[in-house]
Amino acid sequence: MTRRSLHLAAIALVIGVNTLVLAGVGWNRLGPIDASLVLTERELPLRGRAYPYGEDSGLALSLTVSDSSLSPEWLDDAKLRELGFQLQDPPPNQTELPRQRRQSLPRRGYLVLEFDGPAWQSIVEAQLEELRQLREKQDNGEASAHQVKRAERQLARTRVYQSRLVAVDAGPDPKDLRQRHPDRAKHLVVAAELRLRWVADEYRGDITRFLAQRIHVPRQHQAALGPILEQQQRGDTRLLADPPSPPRYQVAISFGARHEPWITAITAL
Amino acid sequence: MDKTEAQARVDRIRAFQSELAALQDQHVLKLPDTDRDAVQTFHDQLLRRLAADYDVDVSQGQRQLSLGMRLASLFGALALSAAVFFFFHRFWGGLGTSLQVGVLIAAPLLATLAMDCAARRERTLYFASLIGVVAFACFVLDLSVLGRIFNITPSQHAFLAWAAFALLLAYAYRLRLLLVAGLTSLIAWLSATVGTWSGLYWLSFGERPENMILAGIAVFALGWREQPGFPRFSGIFRVYGLLTAFLAILMLANWGSQSYLRWSVELIEDVYQASGFILAGLTIWLGIKRHWTGLVNLGVTFGVLFLYTKLFDWWWDWMPKYLFFLLLGLIAMLLLVILRRLRSTGAQS
Numbered sequence: 001m002t003r004r005s006l007h008l009a010a011i012a013l014v015i016g017v018n019t020l021v022l023a024g025v026g027w028n029r030l031g032p033i034d035a036s037l038v039l040t041e042r043e044l045p046l047r048g049r050a051y052p053y054g055e056d057s058g059l060a061l062s063l064t065v066s067d068s069s070l071s072p073e074w075l076d077d078a079k080l081r082e083l084g085f086q087l088q089d090p091p092p093n094q095t096e097l098p099r100q101r102r103q104s105l106p107r108r109g110y111l112v113l114e115f116d117g118p119a120w121q122s123i124v125e126a127q128l129e130e131l132r133q134l135r136e137k138q139d140n141g142e143a144s145a146h147q148v149k150r151a152e153r154q155l156a157r158t159r160v161y162q163s164r165l166v167a168v169d170a171g172p173d174p175k176d177l178r179q180r181h182p183d184r185a186k187h188l189v190v191a192a193e194l195r196l197r198w199v200a201d202e203y204r205g206d207i208t209r210f211l212a213q214r215i216h217v218p219r220q221h222q223a224a225l226g227p228i229l230e231q232q233q234r235g236d237t238r239l240l241a242d243p244p245s246p247p248r249y250q251v252a253i254s255f256g257a258r259h260e261p262w263i264t265a266i267t268a269l
Numbered sequence: 270m271d272k273t274e275a276q277a278r279v280d281r282i283r284a285f286q287s288e289l290a291a292l293q294d295q296h297v298l299k300l301p302d303t304d305r306d307a308v309q310t311f312h313d314q315l316l317r318r319l320a321a322d323y324d325v326d327v328s329q330g331q332r333q334l335s336l337g338m339r340l341a342s343l344f345g346a347l348a349l350s351a352a353v354f355f356f357f358h359r360f361w362g363g364l365g366t367s368l369q370v371g372v373l374i375a376a377p378l379l380a381t382l383a384m385d386c387a388a389r390r391e392r393t394l395y396f397a398s399l400i401g402v403v404a405f406a407c408f409v410l411d412l413s414v415l416g417r418i419f420n421i422t423p424s425q426h427a428f429l430a431w432a433a434f435a436l437l438l439a440y441a442y443r444l445r446l447l448l449v450a451g452l453t454s455l456i457a458w459l460s461a462t463v464g465t466w467s468g469l470y471w472l473s474f475g476e477r478p479e480n481m482i483l484a485g486i487a488v489f490a491l492g493w494r495e496q497p498g499f500p501r502f503s504g505i506f507r508v509y510g511l512l513t514a515f516l517a518i519l520m521l522a523n524w525g526s527q528s529y530l531r532w533s534v535e536l537i538e539d540v541y542q543a544s545g546f547i548l549a550g551l552t553i554w555l556g557i558k559r560h561w562t563g564l565v566n567l568g569v570t571f572g573v574l575f576l577y578t579k580l581f582d583w584w585w586d587w588m589p590k591y592l593f594f595l596l597l598g599l600i601a602m603l604l605l606v607i608l609r610r611l612r613s614t615g616a617q618s
Binding site for chain 1: 355358359360361362363364365366370373374377378381382385408411412415417418419420421422423430433434437438440441442467468469470472473476477
């Protein structure tokens with residue numbers, strides 16, 4: 001091949017690959033919408049520090065689920081097998097294995113995230129029950145005032161600050177998951193990376209990351225975040241506030257045919 | 270004739286002139302004046318023509334400057350690529366989505382066109398090489414930032430696109446720096462793809478170095494046959510492929526828990542240490558047999574590395590340090606003796 005034809009092939013490659021990428025984006029956004037809902041700063045906190053406080057002028061939000069659902073009980077042996085993990089019976093003796101071997105290699109799967117639903121309510125109720133029991137123990141002299149205060153603060157943080165998205169199901173096929181959870185205003189189906197590990201003779205499944213965790217904020221939606229960025233410059237104390245401060249913005253977000261998200265509006269609260 | 274062959278001819282002429290002068294000084298040979306002048310005139314004309322046509326180095330000073338220019342081109346390419354990357358990240362947040370996409374797609378296209386212009390104006394291709402690396406960096410930036418803007422699920426196939434782009438430009442202009450960029454991307458794509466065969470999510474392909482062994486061997490195999498018209502390209506395929514395989518084996522020889530194999534960690538490390546020695550030996554043998562100098566150096570380097578890491582494992586903790594380093598020095602001397610024997614055998618054959 002001549003220099004000219006190779007050079008033209010390189011140019012055609014750039015154009016062709018970009019066309020493919022943009023066609024995929026179009027298919028995701030112009031096809032049927034998989035889910036559309038309004039979240040808040042609790043579920044989509046600002047990620048990193050934007051320019052002029054950092055080198056990167058791009059703004060992004062981070063899709064965040066409740067801490068309690070990152071290693072869920074329902075991710076049992078049957079579900080892990082359905083996701084493609086190979087489970088030995090019985091599990092290997094963990095004490096004989098080095099640290100890297102107490103977990104398997106990660107696999108890709110899909111998760112259903114429920115927003116502000118029964119799973120979230122059960123997390124709040126579990127903390128309420130824990131607090132009630134601690135108060136009883138305090139009355140009997142079995143728990144300190146400090147322990148009760150800490151549980152109260154944790155409950156307040158959960159109610160006002162923490163994400164209300166909870167992982168409730170997983171599987172290899174997003175269509176099956178959508179059939180099982182048809183409420184598109186309540187349930188998101190997202191691609192994620194999962195790991196298997198074994199702890200004390202039983203298997204555990206962990207959600208290690210979402211594949212579209214960082215969600216870009218286009219310029220037309222950045223205005224509502226201006227005051228928050230200024231607060232960041234002065235030092236964001238929201239995390240340490242007591243009582244915890246409520247969310248400062250809400251985000252309308254859609255997930256398309258490829259389960260990739262995009263922001264449609266951001267409003268200050 | 271290409272530039273490498275022209276440079277080899279210049280080097281032969283310089284060696285001939287130098288040896289002829291030495292023979293004359295020692296009264297071994299005395300050419301008649303007419304013959305000597307004829308050879309001198311012919312060589313002068315040839316050197317001028319080769320310098321004009323291929324921009325080769327006709328003196329030692331030029332050769333040293335060329336090396337400096339290659340280094341300047343490499344550092345300039347890396348620095349300009351970093352500048353493009355940071356410049357875009359510094360300002361992209363203030364641009365609308367359409368403008369962001371337009372700039373991202375236009376950047377590699379413009380840089381590729383600029384590379385062609387530079388290649389037309391300068392036969393040495395130092396500037397073309399520099400701009401080519403910047404074009405590659407622009408294409409990497411293009412796909413990675415498009416992924417961020419549209420929240421696209423990451424895919425290992427981006428590495429394949431980057432590899433194809435760099436390799437097309439490398440072959441178009443015979444540029445080794447772009448060949449290395451292309452092979453790096455190709456090895457990343459092959460390693461990630463091999464990783465997915467076992468069900469692994471591709472972003473974690475680095476957790477199992479065996480993925481890189483297969484990729485390295487595949488790239489080595491691509492360089493088995495010489496590529497006429499592309500000087501040193503096959504050598505780069507071979508050395509880069511085996512370098513990748515050696516690095517992966519070195520990792521597994523020291524951290525056996527990262528292996529796919531379900532044996533005990535000690536057994537895995539022993540097997541990979543033995544494999545490292547065998548592969549180093551085979552590499553040296555193959556390099557000598559086929560006159561592939563790069564492979565001989567690579568084999569010797571990794572043979573010594575495997576040996577020293579093993580000695581460190583065995584002796585560092587219990588042996589006095591002076592004795593440890595004394596033994597290392599003695600082993601280095603032994604290696605020198607072995608290599609000198611090999612060298613003498615090569616000279617006799």
